Amino acid sequence: MNRMPFKAVSVLVISLLISGCVTTSAGNGTSGGGEPLSSDQQALRNYASTYAAQGALLGAVAGAGLGLLLSKGDARGAMVGAAGGALVGGGAGHMIGQQQAGHAEQAGSIAAVKAQYDTKVTDAKNVVNASRNLVNQYEQEISALRRQASGDKAAQARLQSKLEAAKRDKELMEGSAAAIEKQLTELNAYIAQQGSNAGVSALVKQRDELKAQLASLKGQITVIARAVQ
Numbered sequence: 001m002n003r004m005p006f007k008a009v010s011v012l013v014i015s016l017l018i019s020g021c022v023t024t025s026a027g028n029g030t031s032g033g034g035e036p037l038s039s040d041q042q043a044l045r046n047y048a049s050t051y052a053a054q055g056a057l058l059g060a061v062a063g064a065g066l067g068l069l070l071s072k073g074d075a076r077g078a079m080v081g082a083a084g085g086a087l088v089g090g091g092a093g094h095m096i097g098q099q100q101a102g103h104a105e106q107a108g109s110i111a112a113v114k115a116q117y118d119t120k121v122t123d124a125k126n127v128v129n130a131s132r133n134l135v136n137q138y139e140q141e142i143s144a145l146r147r148q149a150s151g152d153k154a155a156q157a158r159l160q161s162k163l164e165a166a167k168r169d170k171e172l173m174e175g176s177a178a179a180i181e182k183q184l185t186e187l188n189a190y191i192a193q194q195g196s197n198a199g200v201s202a203l204v205k206q207r208d209e210l211k212a213q214l215a216s217l218k219g220q221i222t223v224i225a226r227a228v229q
Contacts, residue, residue: 035165040137043130044172047123047179110199113190117206120183124213127176128220131169135220138166139227163228170224173217180214 037045141162148155187207194200 016087038134040130040133041169043126044134044169044176047176048172050123061225065092081101110194110197110203114199114202114206117183117187117203117210121206121209122215124180124183124210124217128217129178131173131217131220134143134169135224135227138162138169138224142227144165166224166228170228173221173224177214177217177221180210181219184210184214 102190145155145159145162149159191203
């Protein structure tokens with residue numbers, strides 16, 4: 001049975017996972033069907049990876065340790081544990097990041113919180129703009145391919161590839177919307193804690209901006225859902 005020290009396994013797992021995170025973020029450099037990612041697709045993936053990569057990395061390291069322990073030093077057990085940990089950790093990554101941000105917000109001043117949410121509002125605007133551009137593009141391309149697909153196998157294949165790409169991007173949009181919703185929940189809680197403190201009005205403005213971006217993003221998700229039906 002192959003045995004590896006935990007330190008060696010951890011280094012291997014982290015290296016593989018970082019490589020995987022980069023690949024996930026870039027989507028292997030293609031959008032499916034061999035086409036390179038557009039700047040809008042890359043922006044969508046970057047937003048998603050910002051909230052998921054940390055949890056996946058921590059989960060993989062923890063999973064590797066558990067797998068190594070349960071398999072009594074078998075490197076294969078560590079790798080299986082790492083894979084499972086990455087999946088669980090990736091799902092919890094956004095929550096971990098947001099909990100850390102929440103702790104910082106509780107300890108910091110209103111000005112510090114405002115600075116954090118300035119970045120979050122900017123990121124939300126960027127992902128919403130990218131999503132809007134992608135939805136418009138997918139609507140046009142899918143509609144054109146459906147008209148061509150009747151009796152044309154090549155067009156049918158292109159249509160299928162485009163639908164799959166659109167569905168992947170739709171899932172990323174849904175994840176982005178969930179991230180913004182969490183940010184709103186936390187910001188609302190912080191505002192409630194501050195009462196009538198000076199500076200709260202700036203946070204209220206940020207909250208309203210996030211609400212507007214979330215509503216716009218949900219509208220885009222509705223449109224792309226119809227397009228891929």
